[in-house]
Amino acid sequence: MFPEEAIHFLNAGPEKLIVDGTVGGGGHTRRILASGALTLGLDQDNDALAYARDRIEPSGCERIALIRSNFRHLRELLDECRIDGVDGILVDLGVSSYQIDTPDRGFSFRGDGPLDMRMDTSGACTAADLVNTLPEVELADIIYRYGEERGSRRIARAIVERRTAMPFRTTKDLADCIERVKPRRGKKTHPATQTFQALRIAVNDELGALEKLLEDSVACLRPGGRLVVITFHSLEDRIVKRFIRSHSTAEIDRPEWPAPKPNPEYSFSTVLRKALSPSSEEISVNPRARSARLRVAERLID
Ligand SMILES: C[S@@+](CC[C@H](N)C(=O)[O-])C[C@H]1O[C@@H](n2cnc3c(N)ncnc32)[C@H](O)[C@@H]1O
Missing domain, CATH: 1.10.150.170 (Putative methyltransferase TM0872, insert domain)
Structure with a gap:
């Protein structure tokens, strides 16, 4: 989803370090790489990573590392690798077409398969x-x-x-x-x-993983770094919208306070005032995309 827009809003390019937290079929990963950026690709699904390793790594590109991990562990992963910050984080949430279309993974009622649904x-x-x-x-x-x-x-x-x-x-x-x-x-x-x-x-504790990533993005992003989140349903979008709102407000005001106070969580500026929705062309090619939304925020300089 949002192939061009995600890369555009990530500000991906040479000398940037960008995390793709949801490699899936590798569509966004390939575009981030093509921008010239150093790319760290994560997915908790072994099949997705194996696919990406077959399709992306053999191109001989030395600017990519693919790691099997839940993006909820991004902060710990960066600490272990002694990386002090990244310039962009993208997550394109939900299941991949591969997962949905493979009956053995048990995500869909269309084919018959074991009732599994684990991404990991x-x-x-x-x-x-x-x-x-x-x-x-x-x-x-x-x-x-x-x-x-x-x-x-x-x-x-x-x-x-x-x-x-x-x-x-x-x-x-x-x-x-x-x-x-x-x-x-x-x-x-x-x-x-x-x-x-x-x-x-x-x-998959999907909402828990999203909340942890959002909280940790404050510490993981360098000043000016971008957070780009693509959601597929209103539960996820609400979490992202509230997070961005609560972290991009400089002051908090309450009726019982004599004056507004500085917001201790203030760490982002909003890049898009409203979420981006898919174009009608995208929806006609992929009707599953109808409810997708893209939100962007930029890490402030401390
Ligand atoms: C919608 S697909 C991503 C598609 C990808 N952006 C592309 O262009 O092909 C979502 C992928 O994210 C992975 N995923 C979902 N939640 C995750 C999490 N918390 N940590 C790591 N990977 C996750 C899924 O396993 C799946 O492969």
Whole structure:
């Protein structure tokens, strides 16, 4: 998503050190490299990194390092490598087309595969573990909070009833169970879409990783360095929007205070006043991109 815009707003170029925290299919990584920048590429998915290593590293380029890691560990990683700051951080959140389109990874109800959904396949907990073991109330809570699914209680109850007879093993198994209690009623989207999103977010602790990266970006970015975040749903976008707002306000004012006070979190300036949305051309090529948003902030000089 946003191939040109992301590179433009990163200010990528020679002598810059740019982190691509979500290598995926390598589209952004290749463009960052092409700008002449030193590039540190991270992905928590072994398959994504193996793909990038096959496609990008053999070009003989010495300006790139690819590391398998969750971007939530970026600050620790830079400390270990004795890198005192970077000029740009890009994260393009969510799942890659490869992950969605590979039934064995268990992200999609379109093909039938194991109910897995781990981006990092060494992770302890799969989607099957969640649906087969969580108490009904916790399951409903996850489906409501991360999927914004209004039928969360009904779906959680159906899951718990079904699993007492036989545990869930496959994506189709779960999708069929949801469809039985949430009929399509002519809607285009599959009734399991929001529940699958919720489980994926929970399995990978996606919002926790995003919050940690945002907090750490203050320490990781050099003055003038850019933070570019591409989100795919409103839960993520809200977190990024609030972070940028709370860190780009010089003073805080409260009705009970006699005068405004300096904001201790003030560390960024906003580059875009509003989030960027995809063009209609991009949406026609990739309808999944409809809800994508790009936000940018620039690290202030301390
Ligand atoms: C939308 S794709 C990125 C696509 C990529 N920008 C491109 O141009 O091909 C998201 C990728 O980020 C990875 N990912 C998601 N959350 C991550 C995290 N917290 N740490 C590291 N990688 C993550 C996923 O494994 C996936 O490969």
